[in-house]
Amino acid sequence: MVKAVVLGAAGGIGQPLSLLLKLNEVVTELALYDIVNSPGVAADLSHINTPAKVTGYLPPPKDGSKNAPNDGLKNALTNAHLVVIPAGVPRKPGMTRDDLFKINAGIVRDLATGIAQYSPDAYVLVISNPVNSTVPIIAEVLKKHGVFNPKRVFGVTTLDIVRASTFTSSVSGADPRKVRVPVVGGHSGVTIIPLLSQISPPHSYTQDEIELLTQRIQFGGDEVVKAKDGAGSATLSMAQAGARFASSILNATVKGESGIIEPSYVCLDADSVGGKQVKNAVNELDYFSSNIELGKNGVEKIHPLGNISEYEKNLLEAAIPELKANISKGISFVADGSKL
Numbered sequence: 001m002v003k004a005v006v007l008g009a010a011g012g013i014g015q016p017l018s019l020l021l022k023l024n025e026v027v028t029e030l031a032l033y034d035i036v037n038s039p040g041v042a043a044d045l046s047h048i049n050t051p052a053k054v055t056g057y058l059p060p061p062k063d064g065s066k067n068a069p070n071d072g073l074k075n076a077l078t079n080a081h082l083v084v085i086p087a088g089v090p091r092k093p094g095m096t097r098d099d100l101f102k103i104n105a106g107i108v109r110d111l112a113t114g115i116a117q118y119s120p121d122a123y124v125l126v127i128s129n130p131v132n133s134t135v136p137i138i139a140e141v142l143k144k145h146g147v148f149n150p151k152r153v154f155g156v157t158t159l160d161i162v163r164a165s166t167f168t169s170s171v172s173g174a175d176p177r178k179v180r181v182p183v184v185g186g187h188s189g190v191t192i193i194p195l196l197s198q199i200s201p202p203h204s205y206t207q208d209e210i211e212l213l214t215q216r217i218q219f220g221g222d223e224v225v226k227a228k229d230g231a232g233s234a235t236l237s238m239a240q241a242g243a244r245f246a247s248s249i250l251n252a253t254v255k256g257e258s259g260i261i262e263p264s265y266v267c268l269d270a271d272s273v274g275g276k277q278v279k280n281a282v283n284e285l286d287y288f289s290s291n292i293e294l295g296k297n298g299v300e301k302i303h304p305l306g307n308i309s310e311y312e313k314n315l316l317e318a319a320i321p322e323l324k325a326n327i328s329k330g331i332s333f334v335a336d337g338s339k340l
Ligand SMILES: NC(=O)c1ccc[n+]([C@@H]2O[C@H](COP(=O)([O-])OP(=O)(O)OC[C@H]3O[C@@H](n4cnc5c(N)ncnc54)[C@H](O)[C@@H]3O)[C@@H](O)[C@H]2O)c1
Pocket: 007, 008, 009, 010, 011, 012, 013, 014, 033, 034, 035, 036, 086, 087, 088, 089, 090, 091, 100, 104, 107, 111, 126, 127, 128, 129, 130, 131, 156, 157, 158, 159, 160, 187, 232, 233, 234, 235, 238
């Protein structure tokens, strides 16, 4: 049995992501949890003729008036192999991702408490923003419960990779499906660091092109927030990116495929898989996105940054203070909170 769970499944990302997971034939059970509408989304998806059995769960009603299942989160999470979290509010124009911390930190902390209790061995994929802080929040909650495994918790930065392929190809004329650009660092503005010097297949951009492309990849999220004009942020492209990363995790951990490499924002404490080497290169940050090789137990190897250009070194230097602050904010939120 391979159970995938989506927490925040009725939202703008949650619905198309759940659809794509329903189409993934490695998944045999798909559990959808949200504070609203998840049974409806589950009923709808359950008519698709793929193997996954779909169920929808809600929290217990606040007034206790309805005869709803008592513990939706527990039932959703029990026996999960993979948990994907797109729960939380999205940006409106003029906001930074860090502005979402006030609401989303508490949501993510409470969901992490459920994961610690009901699915401590699951692979956890965090989409909720601000990713630079929500991943440390999840890790700290799992640590408090004694169940944190740094090889199993991932901040999903795949949308940055997807955008980098699309935007660079629009300049070079290459097939975007075949282009890979490692995007390292974090997932907000200047913490997003595209390594265009390592683009595959290789391509030489002018310095002007490099600067324009870097800016566009770093602030690609803002393009969508602006175009949606108050109706949220990227949902469809994020669902595709999230499903791609989930599929990579499933292919590595269930099917045993080797050699899958995807950048992701992870805890660098896993020294046995190369975390220390990356940590040394990024001024001792505890979390960072680098090329991650996936294996049957999750993170198999955290690849070093490799040769990077002077321009990219400057991007890294500019990213470090913001990443440090975002990480500390997440860690302190759990350390200072009482509701665990
Ligand atoms: N990592 C990325 O690259 C990336 C990309 C796009 C969006 N995001 C982030 O993803 C999050 C979701 O975006 P969206 O557009 O889907 O928002 P949305 O508002 O459309 O959906 C969010 C869903 O979360 C649900 N929710 C709220 N509190 C919950 C809780 N306690 N438990 C379960 N579900 C809960 C809501 O009911 C809603 O259905 C935002 O924080 C957004 O910034 C991240």
